[in-house]
Each structure stands twice: as structure tokens, then as C-alpha cells.
Amino acid sequence: MTAPAAEGIATRGFAVKAADAAFEPFEFQRRDVGPKDILIDIFYAGICHSDIHQARAEWEPMVPSLYPMVPGHEIVGRVVKVGSEVSKFKEGDIAGIGCFVDSCRQCGACHAGIEQYCIKGSAQTYNSTEMDRVTPTYGGYSKHYVVDESYALNVKAPDADLPGVAPLLCAGITTYSPLKRWGVGPGKKVAIAGLGGLGHMGVKLAVAMGADVTVLSTSPSKEDDAKKLGAHKFVNIRDDAARAAATGSFDFILDTISANHDYNTYLSLLCLNGVMVIVGVPTEPAPLNAFSLIGGNKVLAGSLIGGIPETQEMLDFCARHAITSDVELIKPDYIDTAYDRTVKADVRYRFVIDMKNA
Numbered sequence: 144m145t146a147p148a149a150e151g152i153a154t155r156g157f158a159v160k161a162a163d164a165a166f167e168p169f170e171f172q173r174r175d176v177g178p179k180d181i182l183i184d185i186f187y188a189g190i191c192h193s194d195i196h197q198a199r200a201e202w203e204p205m206v207p208s209l210y211p212m213v214p215g216h217e218i219v220g221r222v223v224k225v226g227s228e229v230s231k232f233k234e235g236d237i238a239g240i241g242c243f244v245d246s247c248r249q250c251g252a253c254h255a256g257i258e259q260y261c262i263k264g265s266a267q268t269y270n271s272t273e274m275d276r277v278t279p280t281y282g283g284y285s286k287h288y289v290v291d292e293s294y295a296l297n298v299k300a301p302d303a304d305l306p307g308v309a310p311l312l313c314a315g316i317t318t319y320s321p322l323k324r325w326g327v328g329p330g331k332k333v334a335i336a337g338l339g340g341l342g343h344m345g346v347k348l349a350v351a352m353g354a355d356v357t358v359l360s361t362s363p364s365k366e367d368d369a370k371k372l373g374a375h376k377f378v379n380i381r382d383d384a385a386r387a388a389a390t391g392s393f394d395f396i397l398d399t400i401s402a403n404h405d406y407n408t409y410l411s412l413l414c415l416n417g418v419m420v421i422v423g424v425p426t427e428p429a430p431l432n433a434f435s436l437i438g439g440n441k442v443l444a445g446s447l448i449g450g451i452p453e454t455q456e457m458l459d460f461c462a463r464h465a466i467t468s469d470v471e472l473i474k475p476d477y478i479d480t481a482y483d484r485t486v487k488a489d490v491r492y493r494f495v496i497d498m499k500n501a
């Protein structure tokens with residue numbers, strides 16, 4: 144496959160050209176480096192479950208899938224060229240790119256540094272367009288990215304840690320932002336529901352924030368993993384006695400589960416004034432009993448990734464606490480298999496593509 148020739152920087156990546164197609168090499172152009180742009184030589188790209196949903200057109204019609212699609216929004220690499228007006232980066236720096244690469248820069252959300260909620264819709268890193276709404280965006284399963292420095296992150300981590308830093312750009316910020324917003328810290332009893340790509344980051348971050356952390360899971364086999372990640376307790380949600388013992392006990396629950404599940408069950412585990420935040424996206428809507436919230440003055444909320452300032456704050460927090468994602472590093476020819484294994488939850492806890500040697 145080859146995109147139409149155009150001005151710019153020739154690069155290559157891995158794309159799908161239809162919902163049921165396998166990944167194949169794809170040659171395309173990045174834009175020339177403008178005054179405020181940086182050119183990143185991509186080293187690592189995490190595989191997020193949302194890559195799979197979009198590559199396989201599972202979010203249509205809400206999120207149309209645009210082909211050929213080069214997914215990838217957990218990107219880490221080295222800055223190899225900077226524009227004349229760039230101030231945040233110099234050549235040789237390590238930079239990251241997360242879920243979006245531009246936004247309107249004028250609305251209240253953009254001014255507040257929560258660009259993910261831009262009222263005009265931010266430009267997603269892939270399966271989207273630049274803010275001109277014409278130029279397609281291609282993601283991190285590729286050798287290079289050109290991005291405005293305002294939408295790139297500074298990464299300060301040892302080279303050996305960089306594969307595990309890549310997933311922080313989505314899984315890390317998705318869990319960090321709600322933990323921070325709702326005051327998770329010392330003295331708080333926190334539960335992380337689900338122990339996948341998101342959940343394992345939630346555990347590490349909540350533990351580093353000083354909270355008392357419990358993992359809620361339907362798989363008793365995950366207890367050992369939960370403890371290894373730093374969790375203090377484990378509750379098998381299908382064990383009636385264990386669930387009853389945990390009723391009313393948590394200040395905060397981070398719900399990372401993407402399988403269909405009963406929110407009322409989890410809300411019953413919150414204490415008075417407790418808060419549950421949803422970051423996992425099940426495929427089906429779920430019934431909510433009003434009494435689940437009314438009885439204990441409870442809050443049910445949602446959260447979407449994080450803005451650029453908070454993403455930088457999260458990366459700096461992770462660097463200070465030596466937190467990275469647990470990853471399995473793969474070559475690009477394994478992407479299709481990695482997708483199948485991710486769908487089966489057969490990964491601890493994130494696949495990361497080695498683009499440095501691709």
C-alpha cells in the first residue's frame with residue numbers, strides 16, 4: 144500500500160486497510176517540520192484496546208474507521224529535528240505523544256489545559272484528521288511522527304525503561320487523572336476494578352499515591368498478580384462472602400472493566416459519600432438502580448484520558464516513583480496475534496511494538 148505522493152517527509156509504518164484485514168507495511172508522508180514542530184523517531188508504540196476497536200471498526204457509527212489506518216497513541220521516541228521556534232525540546236530529547244496531537248487552542252477547555260474535551264473536538268493521533276479536518280492522522284505504529292511541540296510530552300526515563308513508558312501515554316494518564324481529581328492518597332481506601340492494561344496502572348499509581356489499595360476481580364487467579372503489583376488486598380467479586388465483607392468499605396473505586404458488568408454491585412462497595420469513576424467502556428449500556436446512588440450519597444462519574452499539563456505531571460510522577468507499565472515487547476509482524484491475545488486478556492499487561500528496530 145502507498146498513500147498518494149505529497150510534500151513532506153517519507154516514512155513507513157504498519158496499517159490495516161479494512162476492518163477484517165491484517166496489518167501490512169504502509170508507506171506515507173509526514174508533514175514537513177514547521178516552526179513549532181518536532182520530528183520524532185519512534186522507538187516504541189503501545190497497543191491500546193481502543194486501537195483494536197478502531198482497526199476492527201467496532202466503534203462505528205460513533206467513531207468511523209478511516210482506512211488505511213495506522214493505529215497507535217502510546218508513543219515514545221527520540222527528537223531528531225526541531226522547528227525554529229521550538230522551546231520545549233532539543234534534538235536528542237526523548238518525547239512522547241498520547242491520544243491527541245492538536246486542538247482548537249481557543250475554547251475554554253483548551254485554555255484550561257484539558258484539550259481532550261476541546262469543544263471543537265481535538266485531532267486524534269490516528270483515525271482522525273488534523274484540525275483542517277482534511278489531512279488524515281496516522282499513529283505510532285510507524286517510524287516517525289511530526290507534532291507541534293505543545294502536544295508532545297517530555298520523557299525523562301532511562302533508555303531501558305522506555306518500552307514501559309509508552310503505555311503511560313494512554314493507560315497511565317487515563318488512570319492517573321481520576322485518582323488525582325478525586326483526592327486519592329494516604330488514608331483513602333481505594334479499589335481498582337479489573338486488572339488489565341488500565342487496572343494494573345491504576346494499582347501502581349494508587350499505591351504510589353499512598354492509598355490502601357484493593358483489587359476487585361472476577362478471576363481469583365489474579366490475586367497473586369495483584370499483590371505483586373503492590374495491591375494490599377484482593378476481593379473476588381464472585382465470592383458472595385468476600386463481597387459482603389467488602390460492602391460499604393471503599394472511599395473510591397476506579398472501574399476499568401471493559402466487559403459488560405453490573406455497576407450496582409460495585410457501587411454497593413462504596414462507603415457513605417463514596418465515588419466510583421468509570422474509565423472502561425463496555426459494549427452494551429447497563430441498567431443503573433437509582434437507589435445504588437441515593438442511599439449513600441454516592442457519586443458515579445466518568446473520566447477521559449487527561450490534558451497535556453496533567454499528562455506531563457503524570458510522566459514526572461511516574462519518573463519520580465520509577466513506575467512503568469509491565470509490557471511484552473513485540474515485533475511488528477506480531478501485531479495481529481497481539482490483538483487476538485489482547486482481546487482474550489492474554490497479556491501482562493500491555494503489548495508494545497518495537498519500532499526502533501522495525
Ligand SMILES: [Zn+2]
Pocket residue numbers: 191192193194216242313314
Ligand atoms: Zn488508548
Ligand SMILES: [Zn+2]
Pocket residue numbers: 246247248249250251252253260261262263264
Ligand atoms: Zn478547543
